[in-house]
Amino acid sequence: MSLWATMNFALSAHIGFRYWRARKANTFASFITFFAVSGILLGVAALIIVSSVMNGLEGQLKQRILGAVPQLTVHASQPLTDWEKQVQGLKNLPGVLGATPSISTQAMVQSQTNISAVQVYGIYPAYEQELLRTMKRSFNGSFDKLEPRQYRVILGAELARRLDVVAGDTVRLLSGEGVVYSPLGPVPSQRKFIVAGVFEMGSQVDANLAYVHYEDAQRLMRQKSGEIKHLRLYLVDPFNAVSLTSKVVEQFENQGIEVTTSDWRESYGHLFSAVKMEKNMMSLMLSLIIAVAAFNIVSALVMMVVDKTTDVAVLKTQGLSTLTVMGIFMIQGSLNAILGLISGLLVGIGLSLNLNSILNTLGISVLGAGQSLPVQIEWTQLGWIVVGTLIITFLATVYPALRAAGVQPASALRYE
Incomplete structure (x- = not known):
């Protein structure tokens, strides 16, 4: 920047600051300016608070749902002869926390009083426990009680309530895989299992999920014992499953193994898409407050x-x-605009960090008694809010500035 341009900018800044600081003779303009600043403050604060709550809800769903279901699953066309080596190789990929053998089937679970559909996962308890420790997550279940050939099952809490069963009761699992055909028609594979415990994730998976030992699941599905064709991956961020797919497939192809993949989006993608769309629409609606405040700046x-x-x-x-x-x-x-933006940031961040305390003080319970709103402030999102607000308000100053620049001294001073 040249010296002349620097001097011009300094002069503009000096005069502009004096006009801004001085008490204006036009009280109506001062009144509109006050509402413009207040509008930016309210818009930015509301945008931060709502975005933080929506981020918290999305993160809670990610932990409660995606922490219990396969985030990324590898399906091999042939049994993996050295699956421990495959697991170790997958753990070395960036973004992968770990991997474990997994098998699943859709089934019906029947108790003495009710019957319900369920997704059954066959697992190796030791691997699952190790992965949970790696992920620093707790699982309110009893994986250690799953032993081969003991035919024990862990049910989701809501599923157990529907079936009216508790630990120690017996249920019957009927699998759609392993069907045999008799003169009376197809007969599904079925076995009795003892309820070893229940788990509760606080989400919809509690109503349709069950865990059994890997070998017991193979017997239920009438598969050859010991064969492993499926590996379930746990990811640092489940939303990166798509970008990791090509790396996972490439690793197996380098070893001459043909694989396909599936991820959580097939079962729960619609839910997170709805949450994302709702978050975007709320942000758009609240951004209109800032846009209205920008029009007040123009006026x-x-x-x-x-x-x-x-x-x-x-x-x-x-x-x-x-x-x-x-x-x-x-x-x-x-x-x-900067005054309103800084005030909005301070108010928005302050209220977000103390939102549950404020609601408790006011006696307001949004999610019900004993439950608090999850709040997660993302600094990248705050950066976009700051940049977006500055751009909108800066554009709002262009038209009045052009009008000022178009003033003709001869006409304006004719009667002075």
């Missing part, structure tokens, strides 16, 4: 230009350029 600056027409004319006769005059009013409007 206030136009009135200021009208009020300072004589001053602008005198300044132009002193040799001020068009850009310098524009800079005066653009800086003045930007100062209002």
Whole structure:
């Protein structure tokens, strides 16, 4: 930047700051400016609070649902002869926390009083426990009680309530795989299992999920014992499953093994898509508050230009350029925007960090007694809010600045 441009900017900033700081004779313009700043404050604060709550809800869903279901599953076309080596290789991929053998089937679970559909996962308890420790997550279940050939099952809490069973009761699992055909028609594979315990994730998976030992699941599905064709991956961020798919497939192809993959989106993608769309729509609606405040900045600056027409004319006769005059009013409007933005950031972050305490003090329970709103502030998102607000409010200053720059000194000073 040249010295002349620097001097012009400094002059614009000086005059613009004095206009902004001075008590204006036009009280109506001052009134509109106050509401413009207040609108930006409320818009930014509301956007931060709502976004933080939506981020918390999304993160809670990610932990409660995606922590219990396969995030990324590898399906081999042939049994894996050295699956321990495959697991170790997958753990070395960036973004992968670990892997474990997994098998699943859709089944019906029947108790003495009810019957319900269920997704059954066959697992190796030791591997699952190790992965949970790696992920630093707790699982309210009893994996250690799953032993081969003991035919024990762990049910989701809501599923256990529907079936009216507790630990120690017997249920019957009927699998759609391993069907045999008799003269009376197809007969599903079925076995009795003892309820070893229940788990509760606090989400919809509690109503349709069950865990059994890997070998027991193979016998239920009438598969050859000991064969492993499926590996379930746990990821640092389940939302990165798509980008990891090609790396996983490439690793197996380098060893001459043909595989396919599936991920959590097939079962729960619609749920997270709905949450994302709702979050985007809420952000759009709240951004309109900032847009309305920007229009108030336009109105206030136009009135200021009208009020300072004589001053602008005198300044132009002193040799001020068009850009310098524009800079005066653009800086003045930007100062209002920055004031509202900083105030909104402080209010929004402060309320977000203390939201549950404030609601408890007011006696308001949004999710029911004993439950608090999950709040998660993302600093990247805050950065976008700051940048977006500055861009919108900066554009709002362009039109009034152009009007000020278009003042003709001869016309403005004709009757002075």
